[in-house]
Amino acid sequence: MAAGIDDIAIYIPRLYIDAADFADNRGLDPVKLQKGLGVSQMAIVDSNQDPACLAANACLRIMQKNKLSPDDIGRLYVSTESAFDESKAMNSYVIGMLEQVYGQGAFEHCGGVETKFACVSGSYALYDNANWIRADEADGKAALVVVSDIAKYDMGSSGEMTQGAGAVVMLLNDDPRLLAFDPKVTSTSIKDEYDFYRPFGKETPIVHGQYSNLLYMIQVRKALEAYKRKVVSSGLIKMEAGETILDHMDYINMHLPYSNMGKKALAYLVRHEWRQLPRWKNILKEIGMDEPIPKDPRGTIESVLGDEEFMAKDHEFTKLFTKTQAYQEVYESKLSSSLIASTMIGNLYTASLYLGFRSSLEFEYQKGIDLEGKRVGFGSYGSGSSAMVFSGVVQPAYKEMVKDMNLEAEIGDRKRLTWDEYEELHENKLSPEESMVHSKKEFVLVHVNTEKESRGERRYIFNE
Ligand code: CAA
Secondary structure, three states: OOOEEEEEEEEOOOEEEEHHHHHHHHOOOHHHHHHHHOOOEEEEOOOOOOHHHHHHHHHHHHHHHOOOOHHHEEEEEEEOOOOOOOOOOHHHHHHHHHHHHHOOOOOOOOEOOEEOEOEOHHHHHHHHHHHHHHOOOOOOOEEEEEEEEEEOOOOOOHHHHHOEEEEEEEEEEOOOOOEEEOOOOOEEEEOOOOOEEOOOOOOOOEEOHHHHHHHHHHHHHHHHHHHHHHHHHHOOOOOOOOOOHHHHOOEEEEOOOOHHHHHHHHHHHHHHHHOOOOHHHHHHHHHOOOOOOOOOOOOOHHHHHHOHHHHHHHHHHHHHHHHOHHHHHHHHHHHHHHHHHHHHHOOOHHHHHHHHHHHHHHHHHHOOOOOOOOEEEEEEEEOOOEEEEEEEEEOOOHHHHHOOOOHHHHHOOOEEOOHHHHHHHHOOOOOHHHOOOOOOOEEEEEEEOOOHHHOOOEEEEEEO
């Protein structure tokens, strides 16, 4: 039985901090954000928003757009790394909000859990729900997988340049109009690591930035190796001599903590794949330098990052590699459109990869490219750490879904925050009633209880 993504919807908060204002107030070169990281604007949540209401707003959009009733939905999964409760799943809050619109008890038949594994958990949720459909357990119903996060870092930290917020929801069923997942090829890697984590009670993560960048690429590469073995053994793809698996992916979507991380990760994967192939000789000729090798043959992340001479040479080599015509073609045709939304919105943690997929569909379609039958590869990464690589094929009915996609219209009018407003929001100085945007037809947070017996209870309303 087929399983895949039938439709996708987003909800992005309408406040943002502009990269130029950010750089100005932090004494940074704006070019570092805009060109170095690929960050132009970062979406920031209002004082009456939390990850649960971002998720509920995205779910309401996809249900209304597709005229779905709660009876059409058999499972609702929420994936997040911005949880605010150690026990009560974010699903309950989302269901509670949706039932304000669809009626109390309307979703009581619907199962689901909150999943956690940093930014990769949404991919596990997609995989588990696709398998629920493939196993014929769905009884004709669809699943909603919603990925929702607020990427918030400490004031003045290097991560603060890579913030953002938003939710993406995917409707999964057995006759998907957008993308059918390739069966039996999803591959993972996993390792106990401390590259990025958020201990109990801490609102912002502890991050080892450069370590996390390298670990992301290593872990995704490991998952890609496993994926390669599976596509060949399952017969999904016939590999000819001199080819790489990436030649068989028309599009490659990567996890995007900031848009240039997608570029970095693609360059890393392509470089490792091409190194084994006859084409590498010509690439080296064009680059005009040998590929650097780290001093320590063990090649641990610590030894590689500590080898300053190697890191500098490798950086130079990578820059030259990404300028080669062959790499530029791969970058332009397979990745570039997926980065546009990330540049405008910022980091969405679990939702970043899927915002990238959504961005790729819209902007490739606008180029007039026929996407039917194109294979899309996904490189998902979650700190701590695990990676997942999987793929799917764009379905004949995709046009019906993609032709009306309009990122700017879906975000809506945005308010550019002043630095003082940004600081007030970041430091949680405003109460829900002091929100900056007064939105209609949306769920908002109105109260978080602080009394001993009901501490942490949250109340939401649907703004008519
Ligand atoms: N003009 C143009 N470019 C400039 C520049 C300038 N003035 N100054 C620096 N740059 C370039 C640098 O050359 C670099 O480009 P390359 O990567 O191509 O070399 C880029 O801008 C970034 O500069 P730095 O590497 O010096 O930046 P940094 O160390 O200060 O911070 C960061 C970058 C480590 C990503 C930091 O923002 C951070 O810690 N972010 C949070 C962690 C993160 O996002 N990790 C990603 C992998 S883990 C993950 O993916 C999970 C998740 O969602 C968080």
